[in-house]
Amino acid sequence: MKLEFDRNLLEKYNIAGPRYTSYPPATFFHEAYGNENYKESVILSNDEKPENVSVYVHIPFCPQLCTFCGCTTYTGMGHNVIEKYVETLIKEIKLVSKDVSKERKLTQVHWGGGTPNAISADLIRKVTDTIKANFNFADDYEMAMECSPAYLDFKMVDQLRDMGFNRISLGIQDFKKEVLEAINRKPAKVPVNEMVTYLRKVGFKGINLDLVYGLPYQTKESFKASVALALEAKPDRLVTFSYAHVPSVMTRQKALEKHGLPGADEKITMLEDAYNMAVEAGYVPIGMDHFSKPDDEFAIALEEKKLHRNFQGYCTRETTGQVYGFGTSSISQLFNAYSQNEKTIKAYMERVEADGRAVVRGYRLSQNEQIVRQVINELMCNYYADFKQIAADFSVELDEVYKAVEYDVLKVQSFIDDDLLQIENDIFTVHGQGRFVIRNIAMAFDPALKKGKGQYSKTV
Incomplete structure (x- = not known):
């Protein structure tokens, strides 16, 4: 059955946000x-x-x-x-x-x-x-x-x-x-x-x-031909x-602007x-x-x-x-921490040569952050997060999971109203076109987002 995207819905949620390849983000x-x-x-x-x-x-x-x-x-x-x-x-x-x-x-x-x-x-x-x-x-x-x-x-x-x-x-x-x-x-x-x-x-x-x-130079017709x-x-x-245009972070991307880039509506059409x-x-x-x-x-x-x-x-x-x-810039994703190597070849090789490791930065997760990570991973991957199961996984009470994500129904009310999210028996289920704004839904369970660290691409 052909799916027609709700343009107004996608435009409504097309804001900057993390991609959540890790939690907390890099x-x-x-x-x-x-x-x-x-x-x-x-x-x-x-x-x-x-x-x-x-x-x-x-x-x-x-x-x-x-x-x-x-x-x-x-x-x-x-x-x-x-x-x-x-x-x-x-x-x-x-x-x-x-x-x-x-x-x-x-x-x-x-x-x-x-x-x-x-x-x-x-x-x-x-x-x-x-x-x-x-x-x-x-x-x-x-x-x-x-x-x-x-x-x-x-x-x-x-x-x-x-x-x-x-x-x-x-x-x-x-x-x-x-x-x-x-x-x-x-x-x-x-x-x-x-x-x-x-x-x-x-x-x-x-x-x-x-x-x-x-x-640049992609059109609805040309991208359909590539998909075919x-x-x-x-x-x-x-x-x-979806191409993430962030020239302030990756300066080489600035060169693409002289060719012109498809607008948000064109990108949604290509995705559709x-x-x-x-x-x-x-x-x-x-x-x-x-x-x-x-x-x-x-x-x-x-x-x-x-x-x-x-x-x-x-x-x-x-x-x-x-x-x-x-290798240079590589990130280790362990249960308890993230670790990233030096980004330049010179610094990476010099540090490994000196002491076998070349860690330039990292992050040690608290248990609360580990719980939030699992909630976001479940939503992003499976469109489904069972808070009772997550509580069992961490051997904590159910209310500790809600506290970890700083849950407030007001944060998810718009998704419920737009028929993108359903909550029943402590199970959060994403459905309909919710998969296309899943980053936005995940953001509602992210207490660290209010700290506003870094620049992010648009979610759609």
Whole structure:
């Protein structure tokens, strides 16, 4: 059934707010948290849930910089610098992993960037071999890489598969040449449908395609064409990200303004079209902007209310673990704390060389903040938060959960009035078009929001 978006409703809630990839958001991290705090947090994490281990590897290098990107990236670096960075990365992995209990199973490895697939296969293998030697891999582990299709060919796919990679995400962004040129991005080296077919043939699962709407030269018609081409490739998952234009934070984005950017109403139309096209093609809507095939683990996890989310994206409770991040700017997401590494390559390499860690800032969570995090995660991922279950999870009384989120019915009354949120027996259920303003709904349960730290993108 085709969904028609309520424009007035979406415009009503189209305000700036956190994306809630973490709680509290990264804007709350502070420099009083350093290397020793992180070591202590890692040791504590061994006795906390989830027991599983997830590893994030950040490769900051790109052959060319995309002007829309908000990631920590570098271009123009020679082979010697890249090789030295990998050596430093290996040193950090070896040291930090000593404090991670070998009784715990590593269930996920995620490579992000930057452009991880743009460095040599030999260097990638050195890092993966180090991870395998220092962590206890589960039999059904996932090892994924975010890849630019501009630098991915069949030979690289074979090499990655031989190393143990079994999942890939392709950053298509758009199929229109004019859009790619405006954001300084090259088109795919191998046609996307051929690449997806080959990935599946050699054993990759959870194949993901990323698109971005709100970029220069995109129109309703052109974005529909890009979505159609992506669906034609039959990926396991499709993502339609809303471009967050924050040039005050990422100065490179300022360059896009000379081309012009789609307005809010155009972006809503693009989201609406993508949603309807994906659903018509048989995909299940996941979270704010993801779609997966009905037999994909994301769709199954959503049905069972077991979907989860971290800085790397959506995941399932069965496979996700506490995240240990390696590399420049990488963020570790532990049950008790967040920790972020130095953002510049120079500072990162110097500090790891000196003492094995390069923590520049972090945040230790109180129990109340852990409770708020779970409430927001449940709403963002599963459109459902059972306060009684959350109280049981933390071994606290029900009213402690309400106190932690500083609950006030006035904060959610507009969502109830607009038929976006239902409350019954201490269960909060998001329905209808509430999924498209889920960030706004989450904000109503966020006591830290009133502190007003940082700048955020619009929620729609």
